[in-house]
Amino acid sequence: MSERLLTVDDALSSTLEDIRAWHQNVNPGLIRLLGLVGFDRKYVKARGTRLWDEAGNEILDFYGGYGSLNVGHNHPAVVEAVNSVTDLPNMLGATLSPFAGALGKNLADLTPGDLANTFFCNSGAEAVEGALKLACAATGRTGAICSTYDAFHGKTAGALSVSGKNAYKDGFALVEDVVLVDYGDASALQSGFESRNVAAFIVEPIQGEAGVVVPPDGYLRDVRRLCDKHGVMLIFDEIQTGLGRTGAMFACEHEGVAPDIMTLAKSLSGGIMPIGCFTTTRAIWDKAFGGMHRAALHTSTFGGNTRATAAAIAALNVIVDEKLADNAREMGEYLLRRLKELEGRHKLIKEVRGRGLMIGIEFYAPSGGKVGALDKLSKEYLASLIAADMLREHKVLTAYTFNNPNVIRFAPALAVTREECDWAVDALDATCERNKGFMRTVLRGGKSLLKK
Numbered sequence: 384m385s386e387r388l389l390t391v392d393d394a395l396s397s398t399l400e401d402i403r404a405w406h407q408n409v410n411p412g413l414i415r416l417l418g419l420v421g422f423d424r425k426y427v428k429a430r431g432t433r434l435w436d437e438a439g440n441e442i443l444d445f446y447g448g449y450g451s452l453n454v455g456h457n458h459p460a461v462v463e464a465v466n467s468v469t470d471l472p473n474m475l476g477a478t479l480s481p482f483a484g485a486l487g488k489n490l491a492d493l494t495p496g497d498l499a500n501t502f503f504c505n506s507g508a509e510a511v512e513g514a515l516k517l518a519c520a521a522t523g524r525t526g527a528i529c530s531t532y533d534a535f536h537g538k539t540a541g542a543l544s545v546s547g548k549n550a551y552k553d554g555f556a557l558v559e560d561v562v563l564v565d566y567g568d569a570s571a572l573q574s575g576f577e578s579r580n581v582a583a584f585i586v587e588p589i590q591g592e593a594g595v596v597v598p599p600d601g602y603l604r605d606v607r608r609l610c611d612k613h614g615v616m617l618i619f620d621e622i623q624t625g626l627g628r629t630g631a632m633f634a635c636e637h638e639g640v641a642p643d644i645m646t647l648a649k650s651l652s653g654g655i656m657p658i659g660c661f662t663t664t665r666a667i668w669d670k671a672f673g674g675m676h677r678a679a680l681h682t683s684t685f686g687g688n689t690r691a692t693a694a695a696i697a698a699l700n701v702i703v704d705e706k707l708a709d710n711a712r713e714m715g716e717y718l719l720r721r722l723k724e725l726e727g728r729h730k731l732i733k734e735v736r737g738r739g740l741m742i743g744i745e746f747y748a749p750s751g752g753k754v755g756a757l758d759k760l761s762k763e764y765l766a767s768l769i770a771a772d773m774l775r776e777h778k779v780l781t782a783y784t785f786n787n788p789n790v791i792r793f794a795p796a797l798a799v800t801r802e803e804c805d806w807a808v809d810a811l812d813a814t815c816e817r818n819k820g821f822m823r824t825v826l827r828g829g830k831s832l833l834k835k
């Protein structure tokens with residue numbers, strides 16, 4: 384036992400060396416991984432689209448906390464909402480919370496179709512777990528769940544089972560009754576439904592971690608029609624696409640369709656408190672969890688706690704009042720236009736794609752074995768090397784997508800300005816110019832990686 388336990392003040396006044404040493408007790412592999420790309424800085428302030436590190440650098444955040452910062456860092460209205468409830472019981476469970484109630488009412492107003500009843504939990508993966516259980520309970524089908532290749536729905540066992548990247552799944556005991564079909568392909572879905580007694584189809588309206596994959600126009604409408612035909616519950620996972628990110632409040636609204644169940648998390652509480660939820664129609668809720676005897680069939684200790692739900696009420700109001708979806712649409716179009724110019728100019732860039740402020744830039748995957756040990760490294764970390772360059776040289780923070788490491792994401796706070804979009808695009812332009820030919824990127828990045 385150390386002489387004394389560390390305190391919050393110790394954490395506040397820590398050096399980077401302290402932090403690295405303490406993380407030996409967290410996830411030591413991450414110390415190396417983040418160090419390789421120069422992401423292990425000590426940040427001392429965050430507001431809106433900006434971060435400040437202890438060396439005084441002002442950094443533009445286009446990473447956006449994996450999509451949890453639609454209202455930006457530390458939005459004053461969200462912070463104020465949390466501060467306004469600090470004297471109230473945060474965890475009680477023994478009464479009806481006015482905050483969980485108000486948030487449920489707001490979500491019923493904002494979400495499309497007849498979605499009306501919401502269950503609150505604490506993360507995206509937990510929302511997905513609950514949504515899958517709800518679908519089985521409502522349909523009485525336990526035959527199979529259908530999902531898409533390359534999908535990302537979280538890393539708990541059930542959510543991982545319906546995700547599409549084997550590297551994350553291999554070696555774990557997962558739910559076996561999962562049918563994976565090609566994303567964006569309605570006829571593949573039809574065959575999937577015919578092969579098993581499917582309870583639910585879970586799908587991202589735009590695949591995020593797959594590398595920002597936008598399906599063909601009409602796909603979501605086809606999906607809705609097929610689910611209706613086969614009596615399959617349609618779950619839209621809007622954990623990343625929802626709450627204004629794609630230029631509409633929910634991405635499914637671009638095609639005018641509503642799901643039976645929707646999952647939300649990430650930006651729901653303004654990036655301040657952990658929260659997740661699934662929301663469904665009154666009829667489905669009643670079938671699955673209706674009545675006193677089934678009201679506690681699915682529960683979560685922290686779900687619906689006062690601070691998280693107060694933060695979420697404030698975040699939803701900010702998204703609506705500041706018309707953030709409109710700005711996401713406008714700035715997204717501008718960014719895509721400017722990035723497409725780079726796509727034509729830089730051989731390194733394979734494709735730029737996205738909708739609203741959910742944008743992916745795909746780089747050509749390194750091929751061949753010409754650089755030996757560096758080859759594997761470059762395959763796994765090429766986009767990270769570019770992100771490292773952008774942070775080091777241009778003070779722009781981005782990151783690769785989980786299921787496609789050749790893609791970096793641009794996902795800033797939705798109030799981002801045109802000048803900030805220019806800053807990020809110019810940074811990418813200069814980085815591509817500096818690294819003409821990805822082999823040079825690989826070699827330059829890889830050499831510094833191997834030195835560490």
Ligand SMILES: Cc1ncc(COP(=O)(O)O)c(C=O)c1O
Nearest residue numbers: 506507508535536537591622623
């Ligand atoms: C579409 C989608 N679903 C689910 C999740 C899992 O969310 P969490 O990391 O909060 O468990 C993510 C996270 O990236 C996601 O993008």
